[in-house]
Amino acid sequence: MTKRKSENYQVGYGKPPKERRFKPGQSGNPSGRPKKCLTLIELVAHEVKRKRPIVEDGQRLRIETDRVLVKRLIDLALKGNLRALSLMMTLIQQIREIESAKIERDYDAMSMEEIRADFERLRATTRADLTRAKGIDDTFP
Structure with missing residues (x-):
């Protein structure tokens, strides 16, 4: 057995020897958790x-x-930047559509398939609008 300064102190689970305890102000994990x-x-x-x-x-x-x-x-x-104007008009139209869709639709009453179909429809129109605004073909992922 190890020598103890106090005979009535028992070393065990949750009771490390007094000489091996962390000193006041000393951390048990000095480097800390690594950043995410x-x-x-x-x-x-x-x-x-x-x-x-x-x-x-x-x-x-x-x-x-x-x-x-x-x-x-x-x-x-x-x-007067035509590209910015086109993009802004597309953005305004999409925002208005989303706002009106929020008012019109009660997603709590819809089934999951109806919500997915609605989402895909909005996604397709958004992609088409963006490609028209940018002047490129439809090659989004």
């Missing part, structure tokens, strides 16, 4: 929510990236 490897979607979502500085009306503002992108797209469309 982010997926591409998580990386994009993180960057889109990151705040960036812009100058608007002579004031320096820090706003989220997604808001900056929308502002710049609208500014380009208003200045």
